[in-house]
Amino acid sequence: MKNVFNNIIDTIGNTPLVKLNAITKDFPCPVYAKVEYFNPGNSIKDRLALKLIRDAEASGKLKPGGTIVECTSGNTGMGLALAATALGYKCVFTMSSKMSQEKVDILRAMGAEVFICPVDVPADHPESYYKVAERIAKERDGWLPDQYNNLSNSAAHYESTGPELWEQTDGKITAYVVSTGTGGTLCGTAKYLKEKNPNIKTIGVDPEGSLLKHWHETGEVDESLTRVYMLEGMGEDFLPDNYNREVIDYMVTVPDKESMLMCRRLAREEGLFCGTSAGAAVLGVLKSKDLFTADDFVVVVLHDHGSRYVGKVYNDNWMREKGFMD
Numbered sequence: 001m002k003n004v005f006n007n008i009i010d011t012i013g014n015t016p017l018v019k020l021n022a023i024t025k026d027f028p029c030p031v032y033a034k035v036e037y038f039n040p041g042n043s044i045k046d047r048l049a050l051k052l053i054r055d056a057e058a059s060g061k062l063k064p065g066g067t068i069v070e071c072t073s074g075n076t077g078m079g080l081a082l083a084a085t086a087l088g089y090k091c092v093f094t095m096s097s098k099m100s101q102e103k104v105d106i107l108r109a110m111g112a113e114v115f116i117c118p119v120d121v122p123a124d125h126p127e128s129y130y131k132v133a134e135r136i137a138k139e140r141d142g143w144l145p146d147q148y149n150n151l152s153n154s155a156a157h158y159e160s161t162g163p164e165l166w167e168q169t170d171g172k173i174t175a176y177v178v179s180t181g182t183g184g185t186l187c188g189t190a191k192y193l194k195e196k197n198p199n200i201k202t203i204g205v206d207p208e209g210s211l212l213k214h215w216h217e218t219g220e221v222d223e224s225l226t227r228v229y230m231l232e233g234m235g236e237d238f239l240p241d242n243y244n245r246e247v248i249d250y251m252v253t254v255p256d257k258e259s260m261l262m263c264r265r266l267a268r269e270e271g272l273f274c275g276t277s278a279g280a281a282v283l284g285v286l287k288s289k290d291l292f293t294a295d296d297f298v299v300v301v302l303h304d305h306g307s308r309y310v311g312k313v314y315n316d317n318w319m320r321e322k323g324f325m326d
């Protein structure tokens, strides 16, 4: 039997690489997209969700039938929820109020309890989605995976995303571009790829309003640089432990508006219906064009599927309201 699985978690990973044609037509080299919405939870986060759970089971932090409590921009929650269902755990999630309603509804549909927390409070405020998750974990004797500081996150990408890209490209990959949030996708994969070929260029894409690019350039974590932006899942207002400055060569900043417009172009010009961080990542590729020559083979990660954003980036009224479209 081919393509037959014992449960949903066995279908995680082995996602396709798809060549971009229209958007990068004037590039000197090929650009391929790692289309992570082919994962069962429609995002790359299924990979780390499973690894977080497996490592917590092994260390005894997650007991049979236990409760998983996590703050999530939606995708890690989806990965945790589907793995939890397959493996017999309960899930409680906290989310920031800027996240799309679709993401909240999807998590509830998966049987998780979801708490919405205000977006406009600092990470250490008692009402922030980080702190509320900590409080609920204590109250319910739950396990808090803490994808930001749990190194199983970057390890998941070191063990799966990195080797997959190396094998899929027969070792031809020369540049890796990715929107970055917790840092797991960027730093875990980059570490693996640089061990294989130290000359691979690794490029993180950071939204305007996040402090990560400044940190990469100066080593300083300057919270005064942060402000609210509309791109989801990427950028930070603190520095998660999954960051490793040594494996990041460049960081580029992208604005909300151009990233949103690029996200719409991906759907119309490439047939890739993605979330907004994918638009940001591809914009990051365009902004990095001067780094590439005819010898390059660029891979850009598309983190998740567009269905979670139909009320936002794919809604003309929302785009106009936000000033992203005339």
Ligand SMILES: Cc1ncc(COP(=O)(O)O)c(C=O)c1O
Binding pocket: 045, 073, 074, 075, 076, 179, 180, 181, 182, 183, 184, 185, 186, 232, 233, 234, 275, 277, 278, 303, 304
């Ligand atoms: C849609 C989306 N894009 C990008 C990212 C960033 O990935 P990472 O947290 O591995 O840096 C996330 C993380 O939640 C995400 O949900």
